[in-house]
Structure formats: structure tokens, C-alpha cells
Amino acid sequence: QVQPGGTVNYPHLLTNNGNEEQTVTLAGYVGADDAGADDNGWTAQLMIDTTMDGTPDSPVVDEDAGTAGIQVVLSAGETLEFFAKTFAPASASNGEVSTYTVEATGGCEDVSITDTTTVILGQVRLYKTVAVDTDNDCVADTAFAEIQATEVEPGQNVIWSLVAVNEGAATASNVVVSDAVTD
Numbered sequence: 001q002v003q004p005g006g007t008v009n010y011p012h013l014l015t016n017n018g019n020e021e022q023t024v025t026l027a028g029y030v031g032a033d034d035a036g037a038d039d040n041g042w043t044a045q046l047m048i049d050t051t052m053d054g055t056p057d058s059p060v061v062d063e064d065a066g067t068a069g070i071q072v073v074l075s076a077g078e079t080l081e082f083f084a085k086t087f088a089p090a091s092a093s094n095g096e097v098s099t100y101t102v103e104a105t106g107g108c109e110d111v112s113i114t115d116t117t118t119v120i121l122g123q124v125r126l127y128k129t130v131a132v133d134t135d136n137d138c139v140a141d142t143a144f145a146e147i148q149a150t151e152v153e154p155g156q157n158v159i160w161s162l163v164a165v166n167e168g169a170a171t172a173s174n175v176v177v178s179d180a181v182t183d
Helices: none
Strands: 007-015 022-030 043-048 058-062 069-074 079-087 097-105 111-118 124-133 157-166
Touching: 007 069, 007 097, 007 111, 022 043, 022 079, 043 069, 069 079, 079 097, 079 111
Parallel strands: none
Antiparallel strands: 007 079, 022 069, 022 097, 043 058, 043 079, 097 111, 124 157
16 A cells, blocks of 8 residues: 555565576566556566665666666575565555566566555554563563564563554544464
């Protein structure tokens, strides 16, 4: 979901499950087909994280800029993280839907996935963070973070924080937040 004029990132993983190196072309397009039909002002980019630090290096596939695809080489068993970043036009209306199709071709098997984005005015975003409670007193001993980097010893607890924020331009009603507890 996205607000008019906003962006949304879709994380993806491409894994070579074979036992040989594969050269794959990653490409993407907005709308009904790769000719850009029915895009209604929506744009998107594929952004690859070649350093695996969680931050994409740069937009590498941008159909509006004329870069239709990029070749990547994956060793046997290697996984590549990349993001599809979709931009909604400021003129997008509530309920408008856009698709962005990502294709990986040239390996043992051609694959594709479609990200679907819907415009909403009551944008509610959920933030989930975690902190360590080493002495089990229900008070966080470390700062809350999106990724738990501190080691947790057996018998120690972690505290999860879930915060829902209405980032939209309209009132959000009947919001339900739930989270599964892991074993």
C-alpha cells in the first residue's frame, strides 16, 4: 500500500539453487506489459544490494531511464538481495492499483514475480523493534532496534515493540495489529 506521491519497497531474493554458475538478466516493468502500457504515471526501479549490507547500491534497472535489464552472475548456492522500488504518482486516486513485474531470465529456468501496489489515503505503517532484557526485569537493557545484534544468553529475554503510525491523510478506522510469538 502507498499514498499518492509515495514509494514502497519490495524486497526480493534471487538464489541459484543449482550446482553451476548462472548468468541471469534481471528486468522489470510497470503496467500490463513490458512496453509500458497502462502505467498511468507509475514508475519503478530495481535496486541491487551487491554488498549485502541492507542498502541498495543504486538503481540499476529503471525503465523510464532506458535501462531495461542488468546481467548478474550467481555462483552455485549464491543468493542476491534486490529491491523493487515503486513510485505512485501524486495524482493517483484512492484504490488505484498498479503492478510491477520482475523477471529473471537466462538461468536454468525463467521466473517472474509481480508486486501489486494499492493507493490508500489512510496509510498505517507498522514498526517492529526489539531490545534485550538481560536480567528479565521487563526493562530494556539495550536500545530498541530493527535488527537484534546483541547476543541473548539462554534464560534472558527480549522485549518487542510494535508501533502503528497513521501516516496517511485520512482517519484509519478498525485497525487491528497482531503478531505471532516464536517458539
